[in-house]
Amino acid sequence: MKNILLICGSGASSGFMAAAIRKAAKKKGTELKVKASSESQLDDMIDDTDILLIGPHLSYMLDDLKTKIAGKDVKVAVIPQAIYGSLNGSKALEMISEMEN
Numbered sequence: 001m002k003n004i005l006l007i008c009g010s011g012a013s014s015g016f017m018a019a020a021i022r023k024a025a026k027k028k029g030t031e032l033k034v035k036a037s038s039e040s041q042l043d044d045m046i047d048d049t050d051i052l053l054i055g056p057h058l059s060y061m062l063d064d065l066k067t068k069i070a071g072k073d074v075k076v077a078v079i080p081q082a083i084y085g086s087l088n089g090s091k092a093l094e095m096i097s098e099m100e101n
Contacts, residue, residue, distance in 0.1 A: 003048055004034045004096060006079070007041075008055035017055075017079065020089030021096070030093065042068065049074050051099055053092070056081040075099045 004021070008014035014036035021034045037045055039058060042065070046052070052074050054062065059078045066076060077099060083091045 002032045002050045002096070002100065004032055004051045004053060005042075005045055005049040006034065006036045006053045006055070007039045008036070008058060010038050013084075014055055016087055017084060017089075017092065020087045021092045022089070024089030024093045028093065032096070046072060046074065051096060052076040053096075054078045056084050 004018075006014035006018050006021075018034040018036040021032075025032055025034070035045065039061065042052075046069055050073070052065065052069065054065065054076065056078055062076070062078055069076060077095065079092060079095070082088075083095065
């Protein structure tokens, strides 16, 4: 089972997105764990993470986050604003599936 971590500034908006992804995954019968957190908690959670998704408003941090997870088997991507802003769990799930391949 894949462990997905979504981060945003405070963990609030990523919480809504995580819930939308869990709902879409359940509908499709896909098993995964999706957690939401603030960026400041990343160090505590990264060792249990397979895929790190970043809220679009934190895209400026992508290079720093890639450096922080260097050497770990973690894939990272910024969630596009169109998906994040509309809380489109199905599209986010598609994005996760593409990252796994």
